[in-house]
Amino acid sequence: MGRSQRSKVEVHGSLYLSPEGADWPNHPWWPGEPVGGGGGETAPIVSALSPNETYIGSPDLSVTVTGEGFTAGSVVKGDGVPKATTFVSATSLQFDLPAADLAVSRTINIAVSNDGGPDSDFKVFNVAGVAPVAPTLTALTPNSVTAGSSDASIVIDGTNFDASSVVMLNGETPLTPTAIGATQLTFTLPANWMINPATFQMSVITAAGTSNALPLTVAAAVANPTITSISPDTVPVGSSDTQITVTGTNFDATCGVSLTDIAVASVFVNATTMTATIPAANFQYEGSTMPIKVTKPGATTSNAVNLVVGPAAPTGPVITSTIPAACLVGETPSVSVMGTGFTSSSVVYLDGAQQATTFIDSTLVQFFIPAASTAAADVIDVTVSNDSGATHSPPVSFTVTAAAARGKKKR
Secondary structure, three states: OOOOOOEEEEEOOOEEEEOOOOOOHOOOOOEEEEEEOOOOOOOOEEEEOOOOOOOOOOOOOEEEEEEEEOOOOOOEEEEOOOOOEEEEEEEEEEEOOOOOHOOOOEEEEEEEEOOOOOOOOOOOEEEOOOOOOOOEEEEEEOOEEEEEOOOOOEEEEEEEEOOOOOEEOOOOOEEOOEEEEOOEEEEOOOHOOOOOOOOOOEEEEEOOOOOOOOOEEEEOOOOOOOOEEOOOOOOEEOOOEEEEEEEOOOOOOOEEEEOOOOOOOEEEEEEEEEEEHHHHOHHHOOOOEEEEEEOOOOOOOOOOEEEEEOOOOOOEEEEEEEEOOOOEEOOOOEEEEEEOOOOOOOOEEEEEOOOOOOOOOOOOOEEEHHHHOOOOOOEEEEEEEOOOOOOOOEEEEEEEEOOOOOOOOOO
């Protein structure tokens, strides 16, 4: 008499044979006889996937499966499809998800079976979102520091920064940011990197990739400028734009001149001289005092020297000197009168007497001393008038001296 057919039945991860001739689901003897006679085949346990997600369009991806009960015959399945599997240990397997499985948004159920036995419970692998984008850098602030400085805080502007961001110095030395935002991060450059002049290439890496690099310069220490004087140091109230000369030390082509800490047009002349043009608007109020300074990138601003707004300049002619300033009795020299405010109407007066005058320019007129004025030793007042003698410049003295006595010849 032949044996009746028996069925293989999976119950709680193990295979069993139903009793002969039995309607096994309703049979009181359950769950039956394990296949192989001994204990049933127990399914492995999957506890985690690493990674457990990726972005849409990802390339081939290696995934680690962590769990229990893995064997050399373990096979990973994705949605029931076997994947090429590498046995690492009883608690670890590796397999690859091909790019074709990651082309669209989806979930993949990952399970493991041992030697064709029952599948484990599955873990879900997610394919979603767009590919992460590597960061880009647009600016460093500051982009230059001075050799010998203490720790310097540097701000990086850019895009696609995230919590995984790390600043790289020359692509080799990682520096942990002190603050991170999507478009800006801050890091500290240690003092030991600023001992000597150098140029570093700064970049940022994230899980998505490495940014472009921007240069950060460690510049040699700069000598601070100083001011010793300015000329003129007093300008009459109501003056037009006025050029001043600034004298000092450690000037260079990068220097600028400031008036009350506001930059004015300036010209570098040499290491000790600069010129600056002060706008007329600064000369409206007599008695005003304005500090002049020299600025220099990377250096301390110079000391201040005050420019003063003084009384209004004289409106008429002013004599500063005559050449010559004296003559002997009986001489009738040509005299050059130097000064300011002379016009084509200017006339020289000697002790109030008008003299024939030649106008050269606004700073020079000439005349001849008449014999009558040098007939005897005297001190003569020289003045200049631009308005036919109605007003005169302050007088300047011209001296007529007696001729020196001549000694007798020796025999």
